[in-house]
Amino acid sequence: QQHKPWGGVFDGDVDPRVERFSESVSFDHRLHAQDIRGSIAHARMLAETGMLSADERDQIVAGLEQIGREIAAGEFPFKQELEDVHMNIERALTERIGDVGRKLHTGRSRNDQVSTDFRLWIRDAIDRTDELLANLQRAFVDRCDRDHGIILPGYTHLQRAQPVLANHYWLAYTEKFQRDRDRLADCRRRVNQLPLGTAALAGTTIPIDRRHVAAALDFEGIVANSLDSSSDRDFAIEFAFALTLVAEHLSTWAEEWILWSTVEFRFLRLPHAYCTGSSIMPQKINPDVLELIRGKTARVVGNLTSLLVLVKGLPLAYNRDLQEDKPRVFDSADTVEACVELAAAVVTGAELNRPAIHEKLGRGYLDATTLMEHLIKLGVPQRTAHEIIGKLVGVAMKRDLPLNKLEVAEFQAAHPALDESVYQVLGVDHAILAFSSEGSTAPAQVAKQVTLWKDRLGLE
Numbered sequence: 176q177q178h179k180p181w182g183g184v185f186d187g188d189v190d191p192r193v194e195r196f197s198e199s200v201s202f203d204h205r206l207h208a209q210d211i212r213g214s215i216a217h218a219r220m221l222a223e224t225g226m227l228s229a230d231e232r233d234q235i236v237a238g239l240e241q242i243g244r245e246i247a248a249g250e251f252p253f254k255q256e257l258e259d260v261h262m263n264i265e266r267a268l269t270e271r272i273g274d275v276g277r278k279l280h281t282g283r284s285r286n287d288q289v290s291t292d293f294r295l296w297i298r299d300a301i302d303r304t305d306e307l308l309a310n311l312q313r314a315f316v317d318r319c320d321r322d323h324g325i326i327l328p329g330y331t332h333l334q335r336a337q338p339v340l341a342n343h344y345w346l347a348y349t350e351k352f353q354r355d356r357d358r359l360a361d362c363r364r365r366v367n368q369l370p371l372g373t374a375a376l377a378g379t380t381i382p383i384d385r386r387h388v389a390a391a392l393d394f395e396g397i398v399a400n401s402l403d404s405s406s407d408r409d410f411a412i413e414f415a416f417a418l419t420l421v422a423e424h425l426s427t428w429a430e431e432w433i434l435w436s437t438v439e440f441r442f443l444r445l446p447h448a449y450c451t452g453s454s455i456m457p458q459k460i461n462p463d464v465l466e467l468i469r470g471k472t473a474r475v476v477g478n479l480t481s482l483l484v485l486v487k488g489l490p491l492a493y494n495r496d497l498q499e500d501k502p503r504v505f506d507s508a509d510t511v512e513a514c515v516e517l518a519a520a521v522v523t524g525a526e527l528n529r530p531a532i533h534e535k536l537g538r539g540y541l542d543a544t545t546l547m548e549h550l551i552k553l554g555v556p557q558r559t560a561h562e563i564i565g566k567l568v569g570v571a572m573k574r575d576l577p578l579n580k581l582e583v584a585e586f587q588a589a590h591p592a593l594d595e596s597v598y599q600v601l602g603v604d605h606a607i608l609a610f611s612s613e614g615s616t617a618p619a620q621v622a623k624q625v626t627l628w629k630d631r632l633g634l635e
């Protein structure tokens with residue numbers, strides 16, 4: 176075991192199958208930049224507290240920087256037998272600068288090192304995702320000038336319900352993605368606590384200055400309890416959860432637009448750059464990107480589930496099980512970033528089919544609730560008004576007519592308070608204008624929100 180950094184106590188070699196089974200460098204090599212950054216901060220701190228001379232520090236820092244450049248250039252041979260990215264880098268350092276390199280691991284363990292690197296990585300991933308989500312929000316809000324005044328059917332149970340402005344739809348998604356951004360920002364605060372210096376589980380007797388390292392690595396604070404930190408993966412699970420909700424929101428939107436682009440709906444024309452064809456049916460323009468965004472949500476949910484099961488019942492503190500967290504988190508981050516990026520492109524490139532939407536807007540009694548509320552405002556109790564309008568809709572349905580094609584006499588027969596004025600609230604154009612409540616699809620409300628969002632997202 177001479178070549179293992181931990182080989183001293185071992186009386187023989189580890190089974191080569193164990194090396195293959197337990198390695199993590201095949202995936203944690205993605206932490207190389209964070210590992211080098213963390214080690215440099217650690218070495219500088221050790222020089223401050225007198226554990227390294229200035230010269231030793233400079234050798235270590237220069238050696239790490241050189242290794243960093245080689246890795247970035249793809250010239251660094253990661254070795255499976257050195258298990259992970261951390262031991263690969265440390266071994267390379269010692270090979271280059273000699274015994275001084277053997278001092279780098281003073282006052283730290285891989286347990287706090289892994290957690291530090293992973294937090295740095297997640298912090299960057301959060302910032303990238305936030306920017307991508309902001310772009311997606313901008314894509315929705317950018318549509319609002321183009322689609323101003325377009326009315327769409329709003330659905331519940333996928334049955335026509337009430338009329339809604341297209342812009343109200345776009346801002347509905349903008350709100351969802353804002354909550355996702357808020358969740359990521361909240362998660363970031365907990366990610367951004369430095370574990371380095373908690374060492375294996377109990378801390379260290381070596382004089383170290385954790386706050387010095389925290390400041391150098393832009394952490395907001397240091398984790399308070401070494402035992403807690405050694406076992407903690409909350410920060411990663413929370414991140415995976417925040418990403419899961421992003422994916423869930425995207426899958427809802429993707430499903431909706433898949434439907435809207437069908438011949439049955441004909442609301443939407445998807446940009447061809449984000450569709451693919453069929454190898455047998457020449458006419459096909461399939462919404463594959465949207466389908467894959469919907470489909471990839473499954474793996475993001477699966478990753479979260481894996482992480483939750485992974486930590487279930489683990490005793491304090493560090494357990495090797497925790498090595499399994501990285502592939503799941505990397506996969507969720509990669510998947511969601513790709514989905515959000517493509518979603519923005521689809522949102523920008525899609526076109527609403529105004530004539531086709533308009534043609535069928537008179538169907539489905541989208542104005543029935545408006546008429547009921549009209550009657551309520553004339554003094555009829557809600558339950559009574561509901562019953563009366565329900566009967567009227569029944570009459571219209573039997574004759575396959577929209578409500579505004581019924582005669583005044585029929586309204587009068589339904590309730591004497593219903594006179595000529597009903598025609599001023601019937602039909603989707605009137606029905607939209609009748610809305611007034613805050614947060615509703617009333618044109619004035621939506622216009623106010625559009626202005627607000629443009630402002631928040633730095634548009635115009």
Ligand code: ARG
Binds near residue numbers: 203289
């Ligand atoms: N490669 C491992 C990981 O990524 C490091 C394990 C360090 N700790 C230990 N006690 N073996 O988590």
